[in-house]
Amino acid sequence: MARGELRIYLGAAPGVGKTYTMLEEAHRRAGRGTDVVVALVETHGREHTAAMVGDLEIVPRRTVTYRGARFTEMDVDAVLARRPEVAVVDELAHTNVPGCRNDKRWQDVRDLLDAGISVLTTVNVQHLESLNDVVARITGVGQRETVPDAVVRTAEQVELVDMTPEALRRRMAHGNIYRPEKVDAALGNYFRTGNLTALRELALLWLAEQVEDQLDRYRSDHDIDATWETRERVVVALTGGPEGDTLIRRAARIADRTKGADLLAVHVTRNDGLAGADPAQLARQRLLVESLGGSYHQVAGTDIPAAVLEFARGVNATQIVLGASRRGRIAQLFTAGVGVTTIARSGTIDVHLVTHEHAGRGRRRGPIPPALSRSRRLAGILTVLLGLPLLTALLKTGPSLSLTNDILLFLAAVVGVALIGGLWPALLAAIGGSLLLNWYFTPPVGRFTIAEAQNLLALAIFVVVAVAVSWVVDTAARRTRQAAQAGADAQTLATVAGSVLRGQRPLAALLDRLRETFALDSVTLVDDGTVVAGVGQPVCGRPADADIAVRVDAHLTMLIKGPTRPASDRRILEAFAAQAAVALRQERLATEAAAARPLAEANKLRTALLAAVSHDLRTPLASAKAAIAGLRSTEVQFDEDDRGELLATADESLDRLDRLVANLLDMSRLQAGALGVAVVELGAEEVVPRALDDLGPPSRTVIVHVPDDLPALHADPGLLERVLVNLLANALRYSPAGHPPMITGSSHGDSVELRVIDHGAGIPSDRWDEVFLPFQRLGDRDNHTGVGLGLALSRGLTEAMGGTLTPEETPGGGLTMVLALPTSAAG
The missing domain is CATH 1.10.287 (Helix Hairpins)
Structure with a gap:
């Protein structure tokens, strides 16, 4: 059975016309002969929306009784039994009443789709899980109902139902969205022009990302490599050289010229992983890219232009930024270089070749370290000085051999020297061997001349082969050493990364691990001369006081005291320093976030x-x-x-x-700690009637069971009356008809408990703490009823009198608020 298709109408705010547009589509499909039913539509009293349902077949809703109250929900089983081609299901973001087939409405829709029924549905941007907190910060109103973004992304079609903020506010003012008594509050709060503009932009951006994903899938499915300039994407290629900062800033300026453009940095590493750029430079450049709003990527390849272009085409890039070659003029005569090659192969992608102060100055490379140790090189030279004369003596005194055999024996000697001492001893052996062959074995013997052309060719081949073999052996030895060093460095970095991730303080853990790994006396991170972190013996913060100073950036320096480290360890120390800078930034961000959290909470409260x-x-x-x-x-x-x-x-x-x-x-x-509390002895039977009188006529529906013989309370009469009024008013609001709330009293040791009991819908136990937060109205169908201070204030007043206020579940359904106050004996 084929799965049904999902079509979602996305809106930036309530009232933009999602339901109306969805019903228009339902009528169009029904007019074409499609079997369409209305599984659930919420009109919210809007006449035009209700009229739009028209003659569409409606599947009756299911009535569910929960904790004494009756609710209606979509009857999924009835829709499945009816098996229409298309079902209209409004408000995808909805939590079903307990007792329904699924907890969430989007799960109901999933069941319909699995049964082969196509679904038309609606959702607002504030209900998307990834944007829920963003919308709450913008509007100051949190949304409990959310839909996972993955559910919406599975839709075959997502259509944005758009309306300008001004038009939506006019609809609101005309009473087409909310009832007249709610219009002023809505226009002054959630439906402010700034809020609606921000929500509209969020919806457009979110939908644009989904369209981009669909485009990527289409290009991939149809093997399209050509760039489609649907959106500016600027790729900057980094070598890890000093020109990287200039290129990144230049690319960022190019990207800033177009709103919404993406900045991507890419570094191409060698496939063998043995040689690469300075890790400290790359780490710093990565931080710079991310600080400018870009992303950093790393790919492997031997052909750098091909790798850069493959990455650029893969991300549908429109522009590439490259640095002018740092190679000298002589080197540029032999090869075109990365920039020129990339331009020649780029096709429709624009390539910017940016000049910089390091262009044309050549690549400053440090001295190439020898492949073999000094002792092996000395052994190779000693083999040349002793072995070649000995071989010559043996060939002269032994049986006479042809010149070809003599050359082969000397070639074997050169290979042996290369294996023992590396390149330079092998070159010495090749030169010495060719001279000995010429003097002792090539006619005319005893002279550095060659009579026959074939002998000259044989000696030339000997020299070329000897040099080539020596070079290969030396290169293999160097690669082996590099591989061993790279493996050791990787193991060290992996160990450090593990210890840092497991630690509570990443920066301190990283510095301590570095000190242990290299047996250092101390490691100190200095920011403009000020010590920000360190382990081991303290360092004053001056580079002169350290044995090694590793510069991280213009402000940060890592100072190291301890045994002198070989030059090969410098790169890994720089990598540690770069990671320390990242850890420091993360700690500072965490500190700033912790400092900003109380301000954010205060702002949220305001x-x-x-x-x-x-x-x-x-x-x-x-x-x-x-x-x-x-x-x-x-x-x-x-x-x-x-x-x-x-x-x-x-x-x-x-x-x-x-x-x-x-x-x-x-x-x-x-909140200011300035509430005056005058605690006296009083009886519960005195204060409860006064609280009922303050409630007005509805107090007649409250059942009272407070014994007259309860111990005297130790409380403030005015504050206790306020607490009881708030609790009783809350209970009356949520009590269903025919089940009035009740207040009871009982004595327990040195305290008296007054229980305010209701039989309403209740609140899940995992949300009990939320009811005591200011401006919370959990469970209200009408989101504009009451300030939401009652329970928060009641708990605060109770605790100010030395008592406690805790919620409990009412047997049979509902919520019981337990007010416990000390007796006069306890006080």
Whole structure:
């Protein structure tokens, strides 16, 4: 059975028209004869959206009872039994009520797709898992419902339903999205122009990335190597030389000319891994690339132009930045060089050949270390000085051989010398052997002349073969030594990396491991003369006080005290220094992040406070003002009943405003530690009735079981009354009809527990701590009801009186808040 196709309508914010557009597509498909059903559509009271459903077949929803409340969800089993060609499923980001087939709606959609049913669905950008935290920082509103990005990426089609912020705000103002009483708060908070612009850009960028992935898959499936200039991508090729910084900055400026362009740096290493660039230089250049917003890549290859072009075509690059050759003029006469070769092969990719101060100066290479040890080279020279005369004497005194045999014997001697002493002793043997052959064995004997041309050719071949063999043997020995050194370096770096990753402080672990590996006295990292980290004997921070000073960049230097290290260890020390710089940067970033976290939390609190105040204080104030304005109006005559109702509305609104302001002030006093607490003895049977009176008429639905013989409490009467009012108001809000909340009292040792019990939907135990955070409204279907300070303030006031406030699960469903206060005996 073929899997169904998924089509997603992506929007930047609620109200842009995702559901409407999805239903339009459903009608188009139905008009073409496709079997289409509406599995679930959320109209949210929008008339135009509801009318758009039209005559489409609707699969009835499933009713689920959970903790005394009734909810409706999509009936997946009914849709599967109906087996339409296309199912319309609105709001992909949704958590189903416990008891449904799946926990998440996107899992329901997956089941439909697996059954061969195509699905049309909708999702907003703030519900994408990868962007959820970004949207929360922009808007100040967190979204609990998320969809994994991988689910959305599996869609065959993702269509952006777009609308300008101004048009969306007009729709909001006309009442086409939210109910009129919510419009002002929405326009002043989530639907601000800046928020909508940012969300729109996020949606466009996210969709652009998905389009880019689809394009890459298409090019790969169709074996397309040519560059398609759909997006600027600038590749800068790095050799690890000193010109790298200039090239990176030049490439970054080229990329900055086009908004959204990508910067990629690539370094080509040799396939054999034995020779390469300075690792410290590459590490520094990698940091520079990443600081400019680019990415660093490393590929292997022997043909550098081919490797660079292959990488560039693989990432669909449009431009390549290369440095002018550092080779001298003589070297450039023999080979064209990487830059010229790359330009010749680049095809449609633009190549920038950037000059720099090191161009044409030649590659400064250090002296090539000998392949063999000094003792072996001396042994080779000694073999030449003793072996060649001995071989000559044996050939002169022994049986007479042909010149060809004599040459072969001398050639064997040269090979033996090469194996023992390397290149230079072998060259000495080749020269000496050719002279001895000429003097003793080539006619005319006893003279450095050659009578026959074939003898001249034989001696010439002898010299060429001897030199070639000597060179091959020496190169093999050098490669063997390089391989051993590279293996040792890799093992050392791997060991250090492991210890650093396992450590709590990477920088200290790295320096300590370096000191142990090379048996050093101390290793110190200095930033502009100031010691930032070190292990072992302290160093004052001056390079003169150290045995080895490794410069990391313009500011950082690693100072080393200890035994003198061979020159071959310099590269690995520089690699350690570069990694130490990275570790230092990470530690500093972590420190800055830790310092910024309280500021971010404070900013989040301020944002939430402003959002809450802008709506929750404005609503009762507007109601009171409207009621008083009506009473003062001379254009309308009210009877006594109407005047009484207006006065009651104004009184209730002002009471609500007073409670909100009091909660906000108390919360600020709690956070500032300036809340005054006057603890006295009082009875629970005294304070509970006052709290019920403060609640107003709804208090009649609260069941009270507080015994009169409870021990006296040690609490502040006003604060305790405030706590009980908040807890009871919260319980009344979430209690279903026919199941009123209850307050009970009991004594336990030196404390009295007052329990406020409701039988609502409850809150999962793993989220109990969240209900005590300011401005949280967990479980509210109406996200604009209440400031969300009640429980946070209640816990703070309770703890200020020396008590505790903890949640428990109500047997049979619901939430119980346990208020425990010390008795007068305990106080």
